[in-house]
Amino acid sequence: MAQRDIAKTVYWLDNTLYLNITSQCTNNCFFCLKRYRRGVGGFNLKLQEEPSVSQITTELSEVLHMRNWDGVVFCGFGEPTERLDVLLGVSRWIRRHYGRPLQIRVNTNGHGYVLNPGRDVALELKASGVDKVSISLNAGDRETYMEICKPTFPEAYEAVLDFVRKAKLVLEVEVSAVRLPEVDLDKAQAVADALGVKFRVREYIPCFY
Numbered sequence: 001m002a003q004r005d006i007a008k009t010v011y012w013l014d015n016t017l018y019l020n021i022t023s024q025c026t027n028n029c030f031f032c033l034k035r036y037r038r039g040v041g042g043f044n045l046k047l048q049e050e051p052s053v054s055q056i057t058t059e060l061s062e063v064l065h066m067r068n069w070d071g072v073v074f075c076g077f078g079e080p081t082e083r084l085d086v087l088l089g090v091s092r093w094i095r096r097h098y099g100r101p102l103q104i105r106v107n108t109n110g111h112g113y114v115l116n117p118g119r120d121v122a123l124e125l126k127a128s129g130v131d132k133v134s135i136s137l138n139a140g141d142r143e144t145y146m147e148i149c150k151p152t153f154p155e156a157y158e159a160v161l162d163f164v165r166k167a168k169l170v171l172e173v174e175v176s177a178v179r180l181p182e183v184d185l186d187k188a189q190a191v192a193d194a195l196g197v198k199f200r201v202r203e204y205i206p207c208f209y
Helices: 053-061 080-097 121-128 142-149 156-167 185-195
Strands: 010-013 016-019 071-074 103-108 132-136 172-178 198-202
Touching (some): 053 080, 156 185, 172 185
Parallel strands (some): 071 103, 132 172, 172 198
16 A cells, blocks of 8 residues: 555644544534545545554654654544543643644634533643644534534534633634635624634635546
């Protein structure tokens, strides 16, 4: 099998390392890259199995000291908080084994508290060494969110807002939305302003067959 065909848990774009720790997700967004691409940057992100902490850290150890990375981001073809304990274990491992200062960020759909009932997800992320979360708000209202993200449970948009409120108490937080005709970015910005967090627009990567 060619190297490019092997699914990766660790990949990089520019000077940032990314960790692809799961294929599971509570959203089925019509604009998600995994619907029509195998990966990004020449890396295959279509995991054949859910990797363990040791599998991820073994792959990570091969590249962690390759250069002075700007940061590490939990972001792949699934929702990282679907496997919260794996996320936490890998984050702690990075803090133990990488001596230079670098930011650890989690890109999340904001469903972590629903996925992990009874746990203070934001506080656990902070304790493991995570500095920042980038939360996919994706819409300025519930109706649009349900239409474009197609979540697996009915109160998904409210869960995102709840995650933002809790996370901003202990972590650096930004929310984002994809530039789409269906999305009123001004409304999404207003939601972010009301929550007291930064807002970022993500550009849509169209599908070409």
